[in-house]
Amino acid sequence: MAAPIFKVVNVTKVFGKNIVLKNINLEVQAGEILGIIGASGSGKTTLLRTLVGFYKPENGEVLFRIKPVIESKTASFQPVSKMQTVLKHLYGFAPQEHSFYEKLTVKENLEYFASLYNLEKQEIKANIDSLLEFMGLKQFKNMVSEKLSGGMARRLDIACSLVHEPAVLILDEPTADLDPLLRKHILWLVKKINEQGTTIIIASHNLKELETLCHRIAFLHNGRIITVGTPQELKARFSNKKTIRVESHPGRYESLIQELKSKLESSGVKFEVVSVEGTELVIETRQVDACLKQVLKVFESFGETIIDLKIEHPSLDDIFVELTRDLNKKV
Amino acid sequence: MKVYTIFKKNLKVIARSKTSAFAVVFGPLLVVLLISLAFNKPSVYELNVGLTVVNKDSQSAEALNLSTRLKQDLESNSYSVLEFDTSQECVNAIKQGIIHTCIVFPENFSTLQGNRNLDFFVDYSRTNLVWAVIEVVGKNIDLQASQLSMQYASELLNTLQSIKSVAENQSLEIVSLKTKISNVKQKLEQQASKLSSIDLNTVSIDLESVKQDLEDLLSEANSMKSSIISKADSILNNGNASAAHSTAQSIKSVVNDYVEGLESDVNSVKQDIDDASETVNGLNEKLSNAKISVQEVVTELNNVKQSLSNAYNELSSIQTSLEAIIDKVNNLRVKSAETISNPITTTIKTVVSENSQLLFMAPYLVMLLVMFVGLLLSGTIIVMEKQSKAFFRNFTTPTREDVFLFSNYLTSLFLLLLQIIVIIGVGYYFLDGNLLNNWQESLVLILLASSLFILLGMALGYLFPTQEGVTIGSLSLGSLFLLISNLVLPLETISGSMKTIANYNPYVIASELFRKLLFFDIEFQSIAKQLGVLLVYSIIILFLLLIAHKFSLSWYLYRLAYKPSKKKFELNTKQGVITNSEELLNFVNNQSQQEFKKFATEHAYELQVLCKESLKNKKLARAFKKLDKAMVVKVLKASINKRESNDAKKEKEKTRKAKGKEKEG
Numbered sequence: 003m004a005a006p007i008f009k010v011v012n013v014t015k016v017f018g019k020n021i022v023l024k025n026i027n028l029e030v031q032a033g034e035i036l037g038i039i040g041a042s043g044s045g046k047t048t049l050l051r052t053l054v055g056f057y058k059p060e061n062g063e064v065l066f067r068i069k070p071v072i073e074s075k076t077a078s079f080q081p082v083s084k085m086q087t088v089l090k091h092l093y094g095f096a097p098q099e100h101s102f103y104e105k106l107t108v109k110e111n112l113e114y115f116a117s118l119y120n121l122e123k124q125e126i127k128a129n130i131d132s133l134l135e136f137m138g139l140k141q142f143k144n145m146v147s148e149k150l151s152g153g154m155a156r157r158l159d160i161a162c163s164l165v166h167e168p169a170v171l172i173l174d175e176p177t178a179d180l181d182p183l184l185r186k187h188i189l190w191l192v193k194k195i196n197e198q199g200t201t202i203i204i205a206s207h208n209l210k211e212l213e214t215l216c217h218r219i220a221f222l223h224n225g226r227i228i229t230v231g232t233p234q235e236l237k238a239r240f241s242n243k244k245t246i247r248v249e250s251h252p253g254r255y256e257s258l259i260q261e262l263k264s265k266l267e268s269s270g271v272k273f274e275v276v277s278v279e280g281t282e283l284v285i286e287t288r289q290v291d292a293c294l295k296q297v298l299k300v301f302e303s304f305g306e307t308i309i310d311l312k313i314e315h316p317s318l319d320d321i322f323v324e325l326t327r328d329l330n331k332k333v
Numbered sequence: 334m335k336v337y338t339i340f341k342k343n344l345k346v347i348a349r350s351k352t353s354a355f356a357v358v359f360g361p362l363l364v365v366l367l368i369s370l371a372f373n374k375p376s377v378y379e380l381n382v383g384l385t386v387v388n389k390d391s392q393s394a395e396a397l398n399l400s401t402r403l404k405q406d407l408e409s410n411s412y413s414v415l416e417f418d419t420s421q422e423c424v425n426a427i428k429q430g431i432i433h434t435c436i437v438f439p440e441n442f443s444t445l446q447g448n449r450n451l452d453f454f455v456d457y458s459r460t461n462l463v464w465a466v467i468e469v470v471g472k473n474i475d476l477q478a479s480q481l482s483m484q485y486a487s488e489l490l491n492t493l494q495s496i497k498s499v500a501e502n503q504s505l506e507i508v509s510l511k512t513k514i515s516n517v518k519q520k521l522e523q524q525a526s527k528l529s530s531i532d533l534n535t536v537s538i539d540l541e542s543v544k545q546d547l548e549d550l551l552s553e554a555n556s557m558k559s560s561i562i563s564k565a566d567s568i569l570n571n572g573n574a575s576a577a578h579s580t581a582q583s584i585k586s587v588v589n590d591y592v593e594g595l596e597s598d599v600n601s602v603k604q605d606i607d608d609a610s611e612t613v614n615g616l617n618e619k620l621s622n623a624k625i626s627v628q629e630v631v632t633e634l635n636n637v638k639q640s641l642s643n644a645y646n647e648l649s650s651i652q653t654s655l656e657a658i659i660d661k662v663n664n665l666r667v668k669s670a671e672t673i674s675n676p677i678t679t680t681i682k683t684v685v686s687e688n689s690q691l692l693f694m695a696p697y698l699v700m701l702l703v704m705f706v707g708l709l710l711s712g713t714i715i716v717m718e719k720q721s722k723a724f725f726r727n728f729t730t731p732t733r734e735d736v737f738l739f740s741n742y743l744t745s746l747f748l749l750l751l752q753i754i755v756i757i758g759v760g761y762y763f764l765d766g767n768l769l770n771n772w773q774e775s776l777v778l779i780l781l782a783s784s785l786f787i788l789l790g791m792a793l794g795y796l797f798p799t800q801e802g803v804t805i806g807s808l809s810l811g812s813l814f815l816l817i818s819n820l821v822l823p824l825e826t827i828s829g830s831m832k833t834i835a836n837y838n839p840y841v842i843a844s845e846l847f848r849k850l851l852f853f854d855i856e857f858q859s860i861a862k863q864l865g866v867l868l869v870y871s872i873i874i875l876f877l878l879l880i881a882h883k884f885s886l887s888w889y890l891y892r893l894a895y896k897p898s899k900k901k902f903e904l905n906t907k908q909g910v911i912t913n914s915e916e917l918l919n920f921v922n923n924q925s926q927q928e929f930k931k932f933a934t935e936h937a938y939e940l941q942v943l944c945k946e947s948l949k950n951k952k953l954a955r956a957f958k959k960l961d962k963a964m965v966v967k968v969l970k971a972s973i974n975k976r977e978s979n980d981a982k983k984e985k986e987k988t989r990k991a992k993g994k995e996k997e998g
Binding site (some may be wrong): 014018061086087088091093095098100101102103104105106110111115119120146189305 | 726733
């Protein structure tokens, strides 16, 4: 396992009367892609900004390791608030909204931001050339940035964050407002960047995208980290509930639901949702076999001809929804 | 390097942002250009003047002539003159803004007799124009009045001159008259003397003695006769008597005859003497009368002489007066009508060599440019940067904030200096005036003033969140500086305290310094104090800028993350949601000491927010901080009791008021 590069220890962040982050504990491993998943307003952006020291937490602290992340595993951690200049060389931050000068060309933007990192002219040139190539922006390098399309603007944004070759790239909702094709391309780019050794922290509310991209995922809900783990770990931990989807003819689902509910209850089968979604009847349960037996019986008694029957394992999205629903219920 | 990078970027962004470039670079230049053109007119003001001659047909030729002359004079000075039939029409035209002032010649206008008052209507609500109108039109009316005054003075002087010449002639005549009087007096004196010397005393001829003598003569003749007769008798008696007798007889007869004749003669003489005496008496009476008359004539002559003396004296006095008048007329200090009508003539001589109004305005205009461009440009650059999408990314770079500040300052300074160079270059070309006098000192001043206003604009840029805010703020501040400066109102006309404030107005200091530097040869030492004041201002504003910058960044980050919510904070626990003191007390009471401590530690910030924001109870927040359950319970109970008591009081008050209303009803 790689050494941690960031350590978030008991961090609480308050804005006015809003406690945005509550006792956050999190580690970011060197070389990984860490996804932070949460609904809008859950505190993802605040967490990312607190991580790099923009916001000073009211409680707890964020630590980071100065030495190159891969080389040294024993290097000491420093609070981000005290070592801002050093830290700023270490990370690149692509916020949710585009963050570049619209009146400058692509190349001028890259040159400008590269210059602010005290890079040598030649290094700047080399970095920009390779970045333009890598990000697919070469042919647009002299285009004024305000004329870039959404996807290109996002690529430029990421390029601006990478121009000083940071060890950590922080992306806040990088695929927001992009069409599926562009989203796919951006995620592919992120993967490529990570493959070059850059640690990536990515915040998003779209779990499906992160499921295949991230090494680890942290669920953030109402300012709290609910759980952290690899997608596989999370699925294994929370995926004992399955969904049975049945499509039948003539599909008198309303009367079927009443009967099915009473049969399941009388036979002691635990279930959570029995509903109609389009042309399908959906049943969620942890006792798939027993439930399926009752379903088939009821359908047969109603003279329904089963056209399709599926048993689905929950996605991370489902797990997240499930987890947050549980939390809300507790509250 | 970083400064140059940011500087270059700023210029590119401004240049490529058309509206900003126009607003920032060309806007102020345009404003100054317009102001320059406005101030560079041959006549300071272009005014429309209304002229009304009431009842024109019945006006005197003088009034018509005067109104025509006034109109011509105004028109020759490029003011347009509109004529109105009535004063009301004229005044209405002012109200409608068609004209700026109205001059009304009243009915029976005459400078000599009748109404000689011209009505001069102005609109005082147009404070910026009214004085100019009064000055301009008043000057023309004064000119007419001055011409009339000269005419009258001339007439007056001519009259005086004619009086003088008359007096001189009269004086000469008086002299001759006096001589004549003297002669008359002399003659009178002589005549009086002559008259006085006439002896008109009564003649007292002693005719009685003559008569007595005649009586005596007669008596003697009688005695002689008696003797002769006696002797003749004796002769007769004595012999020869006959001859003797005859002789004696003849003698006697002759003597008798003689005596008789003598007696007759004597009687006749006596009669004559009596007549003569009577005549003499008559003569004496006449003489007495003549004497009285002579005396009366002498007296009259003396009176005439006295009168002549008096007349002489009076003439002398008149002569003296006339001489005095002549002397006074001669000694009149003012002998020209122009001097009387304009006792003081002024020749405006400039202490500077040039006479273009625009040149004199140049220091104020250049500083106006420095002020407005400094404020607007720097503020706009800051807001553009703040509103730029890249503002956030700049935070993520290892660049100190002072580098950004300095770069923005440099950008503003560069653009401002560029504009000043353009303005001074244009001014140098068009004004034929040396705008580069004392150029080293001027450069120091311009740099200092530019820095001051740029720093101020930057501070405004950081304080205001939007471009509109900065523009309004900058314009307001600039206008305030402008309002209490020489450009709008002469400082000398402002009241004391405002004048003091105005003297510390950076725009006033800078523009006055620049004026002195442009038009006079001034040593650096003599302006060092004012430059020092500007420097102190700049340093103070720099501190303000740093504070505003810090405040702005904190606010930016705060706004970036936090959108204020009106909803009261609620504490979520496993047991439920806590929203008020009662629920919190219930929750705490249900916890053991250990559970309480654990909960209070884990939810420290949430509890603080709940206590301070929702329950507004700082004491409770402190109790939670101390992890003291007993104290928390105590404070909570006290708070609840207090609130209940307050509620009860309010309820009571409510009831009392309701009852009161019922009673009133």
